[in-house]
Amino acid sequence: QVQLVESGGGLVQAGGSLRLSCAASGGTLRSYAMAWFRQAPGKDRDFAAAITWSGGSTYYADSVKGRFTISRDNAKNTVYLQMNSLKPEDTAVYYCAVRWTTGWPVLHPNDYDYWGQGTQVTVSS
Secondary structure, X not given: OOEEEEEOOEXXXXXXXXXXXXXXXXXXXXXXXXXXXXXXXXXXXEXXXXXXXXXXXXXXXXXXXXXXXXXXXXXXXXXXXXXOXXXXXXXXXXXEEEEOOOOOOOOOHHHOOEEOOOEEEEEEO
């Protein structure tokens, strides 16, 4: 069974940057599509970005497009989310997720199969 562990969250001022990592163990991610979601207090878990197993295709929510970049290193079984020009409204717990069935892009959290425990990102104004 695949296990996902996120890291890289923290407190940053508005306009700053963070890089999140999601490391997988217990299996390979080469055949999977992966995504980052985020959940602010009292709100639903929202899609942020996704990447295909090859890394050849990416997809972003409008709210992060142009500021966030998703990438993956299959040799390291790791997916990344580079977040630039952060805003206070980006404050949330960020989760990585894995999907192994077909379909692209897939934006609903119920359609992902494995999840990490999340990492907190807080952006101060």
